Amino acid sequence: MNERRITYREALREGLLEALRTDERVLLIGEDVGRYGGTYAVSKGFFDMFGADRIRDAPLSESGFVGAGIGAAIGGLRPIVEIMTVNFSLLALDQIVNNAATLLHMSGGQYNVPVVIRMTTGAGRQLAAQHSHSLEGWFAHIPGLRIVTPATLEDARGMLWTALDDPDPVLIFEHAMLLNREDAIDDEVGAVDLDHAVIRRPGRDVSLITYGGMLFKCLDAADILFNEGIDAEVLDLRSLRPLDESAIIASVRRTGRAVIVDEGWRSGSLAGEISARLMEQAFYDLACPVARVCTAEIPIPYPTHLEQAALPQIDDIVAACLEMFHDQ
């Protein structure tokens, strides 16, 4: 085993680099991915390495270049389309929802769309409401798409590989607050499985069900809870569509308690969906009602104290868990 310490950003970059080197059909399309070096510096230097055809700087036209990525994928290329942030993906909703997700079905199985669309998501950098939302749950509503949310370095590097091998459209949501996070990575780890949730911390007393940027807050919360005598399990969903329902149910059957931690807003959220599934399938295994820790129902504010107050925090997660035991 050969371990190194790198950042999430570097892991994303390594995944991209390897994909571009291995397969001539792979190209990166997006605003400022080339000469600028990528808004988050993920593709810095790639333009010189691979040229303008494979590192394609797109004009500001999200619907146009996402649709072009879809067409290119149908035509035999393996495009990776980068959208600066999930907020801007709304301009490309038509292409993602009406074309990428539907063409296979409407064509009776003739045209699959092997496009990979990456975008940053999440708040925490005081970028205010139009740059901070977490809308991955919306996309997870759409049949025909695959939605993945890498939280660890291995996933950040490996999910791209798996996504490129997938004959269907895959959307990768990369949390902006993870970009500078440094950790150890095992060089042996390559492509990762996109379908299964992973227990990042086993525990017996309560299941913290989460994904993406909230994973590390949950792990920290679990440490605090442990000192309080509560052994929390942390389940990283990794894929929001399809949801690994059996992993969720199995974890909750073991622990008897569930707290869902989701940076999306609570109303109509993925947390709501998971909660409903627990009700349908694990109701009699639950020792107490399911709890949700979500973002406050407001557009994300600019001032840091308000932004932080809006987001799910470690203390909120701890409090939600403690309450479950307190009430008993």
Place this chain on the structure above:
Amino acid sequence: MSEKIHLDHDHAHHLMKAMLRIRRFEEKCAELYSGGKIRGFLHLYIGEEAVAVGVMEAIGPQDTVVATYREHGQALARGVPMTAVMAEMYGKVEGCCRGRGGSMHIFDRERQFLGGNAIVAGGLPVAVGLAMAHKQLGRNAIAVCFFGDGAVAEGEFHESMNLASLWDLPVLFVCENNLYAMGSAIERVQAEPELHKKAAGYAMVAERVDGMDVIAVEAAARRAAETVRTSGKPYFLECRTYRFRAHSMFDPELYREKAEVEVHRQRDPLTVFPAFMKECHLANDDDIARFEDEVARELDEAVAFAEAGHWEPIADLARDLYRRETL
């Protein structure tokens, strides 16, 4: 009639029959719709046949065609079998998309036909991407994209024109300007109703042609497709045409006078072209009668095929949602 291409006997007959197949097919569809055999939205192409036929003559089997929801004409002209199109209209599993799409979503991978987009302008970015793949994978193929005048007001139209021109991509944009987007007459919704001028603003060759004249369309489309193929750059062809029927079967057509439609009917390609052929001794009444017979037989066969088709079992409902699971 334009004289720009050499029109021999066989070619004239071929064009005539291709237009007649579309016309009779769609008349039959309207009838079947009233009889409840075909449901959903049905947008007829009647009056616009010369555009699909002229353009398809100009392109090769390796080229990809992107169309809209008014695409039966393009599909038939492209060579999608009438039986498969009709079965699709019925929603039968023998249809070209297993009945999953219906009238608005006709696809045929073998014939590089991915028409059937019901989102106005939604196909344009896809055509740009297909052209990108053709170019980058070194294929001698172009992407042909049909869309109406209504699409020109959408952002995706402008984004696509910019991308195709900026990136030098081989796309032939075919604007079927039938002067209406549903009930909106072009002057009421376009600040610049001369649509080819908009394309010219994206630094590409843009041309306007009489879309009721099949020879003129074919000549222009040949020139355009050839230019796209050799230059690798996009080209905009505006075909001025007219639909004689309502926008869809639900449309009571309150927005235009019957008299206006009558004026345009004088230009009906299915009367003008046969008259021209007779005048030039390229065809006689017997030939025309023979075409009618042949088309009628093909149509009967298509209807019988669709009638005899099967409903997809409900057990297959979730089929073709993801390719990976079916691999």
